[in-house]
Amino acid sequence: MSQIETFPTIIQGGMGVGLSNWTLAKSVALKGQMGVVSGTAVDTVIVRRLQNGDLDGSIRRALSHFPSQEVANRILTRYFRAEPRKNDETYMLVPKPSLTPSQEATELVVASNFAEVWLAKEGHDGVVGINFLEKIQMATPASILGAMLAGVDYVLMGAGIPREIPSLIKNFAAGEEGSIHVEVIGTDPVVLKLDPKAVLGAHLPKMVAPKFVAIVSSDVLASYLAKDDLTRPDGFVIEGHRAGGHNAPPRSKKYDEQNEPIYTDRDEPNLVKMATLGIPFWLAGAYGSPDKLKEALALGAKGVQVGTLFALCNDSGLAQEIRSQLLEEIRLDHLKIATDAAASPTGFPIKIAHLAGSLTDADAMENRSALCDLGYLRTPFLNPNGRIDYRCPGEPVDMYVKKGGIAEETHGRHCLCNGLTANIGLGQHRRSGYDELPIVTLGSDIEGSKELLKLHPEGWSAPDVVDWLMVATATN
Numbered sequence: 126m127s128q129i130e131t132f133p134t135i136i137q138g139g140m141g142v143g144l145s146n147w148t149l150a151k152s153v154a155l156k157g158q159m160g161v162v163s164g165t166a167v168d169t170v171i172v173r174r175l176q177n178g179d180l181d182g183s184i185r186r187a188l189s190h191f192p193s194q195e196v197a198n199r200i201l202t203r204y205f206r207a208e209p210r211k212n213d214e215t216y217m218l219v220p221k222p223s224l225t226p227s228q229e230a231t232e233l234v235v236a237s238n239f240a241e242v243w244l245a246k247e248g249h250d251g252v253v254g255i256n257f258l259e260k261i262q263m264a265t266p267a268s269i270l271g272a273m274l275a276g277v278d279y280v281l282m283g284a285g286i287p288r289e290i291p292s293l294i295k296n297f298a299a300g301e302e303g304s305i306h307v308e309v310i311g312t313d314p315v316v317l318k319l320d321p322k323a324v325l326g327a328h329l330p331k332m333v334a335p336k337f338v339a340i341v342s343s344d345v346l347a348s349y350l351a352k353d354d355l356t357r358p359d360g361f362v363i364e365g366h367r368a369g370g371h372n373a374p375p376r377s378k379k380y381d382e383q384n385e386p387i388y389t390d391r392d393e394p395n396l397v398k399m400a401t402l403g404i405p406f407w408l409a410g411a412y413g414s415p416d417k418l419k420e421a422l423a424l425g426a427k428g429v430q431v432g433t434l435f436a437l438c439n440d441s442g443l444a445q446e447i448r449s450q451l452l453e454e455i456r457l458d459h460l461k462i463a464t465d466a467a468a469s470p471t472g473f474p475i476k477i478a479h480l481a482g483s484l485t486d487a488d489a490m491e492n493r494s495a496l497c498d499l500g501y502l503r504t505p506f507l508n509p510n511g512r513i514d515y516r517c518p519g520e521p522v523d524m525y526v527k528k529g530g531i532a533e534e535t536h537g538r539h540c541l542c543n544g545l546t547a548n549i550g551l552g553q554h555r556r557s558g559y560d561e562l563p564i565v566t567l568g569s570d571i572e573g574s575k576e577l578l579k580l581h582p583e584g585w586s587a588p589d590v591v592d593w594l595m596v597a598t599a600t601n
Contacts, residue, residue, distance in 0.1 A: 132405050133159040135594055138432030139256020139281060142545035143170040146442035147244035152587035154251030161254040162241045164268050166501050168219045171237040173551040176216055178209030187240035193328040196232045215554055221500030222263035224315050224513060231267050235324055238271030252278045259285025260471050261501050262307045266319035270297055273332045283340025284371050288356040291337050297321055298334035311507035340364050342373035344398040351402045362430045363394050365410030369432045369568035371473040385464045386474050400425040411570035415597035433568040440587040442549040447563055450480060455574050462569050467537030470502040470519045476566050484539045484564040492559055495521045499542035539564055
């Protein structure tokens with residue numbers, strides 16, 4: 126493992142579904158900073174690349190290094206298309222996350238996370254991390270195991286309280302069973318266990334524990350996690366409410382007329398208290414400029430986590446037509462980014478960029494019918510028959526209500542799973558002829574993007590971002 130004790134100054138954010146792909150992470154790692162792949166729905170990403178023919182051979186190359194070739198061959202036999210899928214064909218789906226995953230589903234999640242990390246680390250000794258959402262608990266153990274098998278250097282996790290992850294990593298590194306508690310509505314949490322030997326048997330290699338970085342919004346949560354050896358991370362990313370993706374709800378619990386959260390000074394972390402914890406931390410959310418990096422370092426941070434600048438760069442997984450549209454909107458100063466309190470099925474506010482032809486476009490949405498066919502954001506609940514079932518406020522209203530949900534909880538919800546997949550050119554084509562629309566999330570601070578557009582009018586690369594930010598650390 127390429128772990129370094131001189132911590133990186135820049136963490137490239139782990140964004141979306143496949144937006145922070147292996148090519149982006151590798152580009153950043155080669156510049157001496159932390160490249161991060163997104164672990165969210167990576168099994169769907171890998172499977173759709175295979176169905177599209179894996180034209181550069183990267184997925185097959187990665188899987189040829191997976192510890193169990195029996196598992197790798199089963200995945201290739203089921204999903205790889207030597208004759209690539211046509212644009213009017215529907216993608217084959219992967220099993221939905223659940224509390225009782227099949228062996229096939231577990232193997233696919235493990236191997237997919239392995240492949241994405243392995244490709245990001247191929248051929249160099251730079252630092253690579255993987256980002257997960259704590260909210261997507263049912264996929265967490267298998268995902269982390271897969272990343273560890275590929276020698277991931279850091280695991281980063283936000284959107285919740287990731288108190289069980291340090292122990293899970295420690296157990297996997299020892300080759301032992303790991304577990305987490307998954308919240309279930311209507312009953313006690315369920316223990317979700319995974320034994321690495323049950324996945325790989327005699328092929329299980331020795332693994333090294335990666336460092337764990339918790340992404341939090343407040344010093345209060347950081348202090349809670351830091352107080353016990355079992356929950357203490359190796360570092361924190363303190364992410365403010367101007368960051369892209371999901372944000373913490375406002376402590377005031379107040380929203381304006383547009384249903385945007387009203388944040389106050391109470392939502393700002395106490396960085397003096399953060400420093401007293403004695404744990405490395407990075408700042409995120411409107412820290413994407415040389416001046417803000419310099420400010421973060423002066424406040425005691427090891428550096429910054431930056432998302433938007435990397436999301437818009439030519440190395441990210443963002444579909445080129447969407448990137449071009451966003452850059453033109455930024456160039457004209459027309460891009461609107463709002464914090465939508467209702468859009469995400471998770472219940473967390475989320476930053477959404479308003480674009481024609483996306484899920485924010487009412488006319489473009491007119492022909493879409495609600496459905497939940499990917500299911501990453503489903504919530505387990507105990508039904509009246511005493512069995513565990515799953516529901517998502519992004520599914521059809523009548524179905525959600527039939528499962529005990531409240532109709533009002535579906536209002537304004539978008540299907541993030543399908544929308545984020547469409548961002549990277551892997552959106553589903555429906556048999557009805559409907560193609561899933563993208564939904565773009567960026568941070569509210571785009572001043573850095575404007576500056577980079579002046580320097581690189583035709584677009585910029587990940588190394589360009591690193592070079593521009595690192596000017597802040599240059600000595601006279």
